Amino acid sequence: MRAxxxxxxxSLRERxxxxxxxxxxxxxxxxxxxxxxxxxxxxxxxxxxRRMLSDxxxxxxGRAELAARLxxxxxxxxxxxxxxxxVALRWSSSFDLLDGLETTADxxxxxxxxxxxELDEVEDELFRFERILDAESRLATTLDxxxxxxxxxxxxxxxxxxxxxRPITLLLLEQAVASRRxxxxxxxxxxxxxxxxxxxxxxxxxxxxxxxxxxxxxxxxAAVLSELYGRAIDARVAVDPxxxxxxxxxVGDEVIDGSIAARLAKARAALAN
Numbered sequence: 001m002r003a004x005x006x007x008x009x010x011s012l013r014e015r016x017x018x019x020x021x022x023x024x025x026x027x028x029x030x031x032x033x034x035x036x037x038x039x040x041x042x043x044x045x046x047x048x049x050r051r052m053l054s055d056x057x058x059x060x061x062g063r064a065e066l067a068a069r070l071x072x073x074x075x076x077x078x079x080x081x082x083x084x085x086x087v088a089l090r091w092s093s094s095f096d097l098l099d100g101l102e103t104t105a106d107x108x109x110x111x112x113x114x115x116x117x118e119l120d121e122v123e124d125e126l127f128r129f130e131r132i133l134d135a136e137s138r139l140a141t142t143l144d145x146x147x148x149x150x151x152x153x154x155x156x157x158x159x160x161x162x163x164x165x166r167p168i169t170l171l172l173l174e175q176a177v178a179s180r181r182x183x184x185x186x187x188x189x190x191x192x193x194x195x196x197x198x199x200x201x202x203x204x205x206x207x208x209x210x211x212x213x214x215x216x217x218x219x220x221x222a223a224v225l226s227e228l229y230g231r232a233i234d235a236r237v238a239v240d241p242x243x244x245x246x247x248x249x250x251v252g253d254e255v256i257d258g259s260i261a262a263r264l265a266k267a268r269a270a271l272a273n
Contacts, residue, residue, distance in 0.1 A: 001092065005100065008096075012104055038074075110192075119199065123197070126193055203231055203251060204234050206238070207247055210245050212237070246258040
């Protein structure tokens with residue numbers, strides 16, 4: 001996103017707080033998130049409408065009124081208010097408007113998980129799904145195939161997770177797969193993980209280990225990383241025997257590869273030279 005769109009997203013996030021405060025249950029927030037996903041779906045299917053709702057030559061109140069005519073009676077009152085607020089803001093492109101609405105819906109659903117006391121579990125389920133995509137490149141390619149119908153790709157994702165994940169996790173994954181906003185389901189899930197960590201005002205470290213770490217080891221690792229980066233960090237650990245030993249740690253775009261496999265690869269390269 002460009003600067004104008006980032007500012008609009010931040011403004012929409014502030015307005016969201018006032019809207020979500022009206023909901024006392026996770027179910028209400030889930031309904032709000034689903035409404036926003038439905039709006040995103042319509043705007044993807046109708047690019048002319050999307051362009052009209054983000055046209056900078058139309059006054060903000062005009063765009064908001066158009067949104068009201070389009071969606072009144074089709075989504076909840078709180079959802080409509082957010083959509084009106086969103087289209088009245090300045091976006092650098094119509095795709096940034098989509099991005100803002102979809103990200104807001106993601107944030108709402110993660111808020112529902114938090115209200116239900118399930119945010120940690122939802123975050124962990126998203127992380128496990130991301131690890132499956134990393135390990136199964138053909139699966140990731142299939143889910144990323146925009147030439148295939150979204151319904152079929154969503155069905156495949158649903159079959160993969162079955163009833164092994166919470167309903168909120170399933171909603172987030174279905175949207176990540178169906179979304180045309182990104183061409184990579186892995187990147188979409190990664191964004192969800194970053195958003196979940198941000199909700200708790202923390203960053204997340206993805207850790208790959210040859211064997212499972214104990215709870216005490218995970219806590220110690222999180223403490224060390226928090227001290228190293230100067231901010232609160234949660235560690236999500238996945239097991240991959242191919243690393244042979246040591247740890248591979250990724251925080252944002254930075255990778256710390258202390259695995260035995262990496263050391264062996266370096267040794268082989270040195271010998272070859």
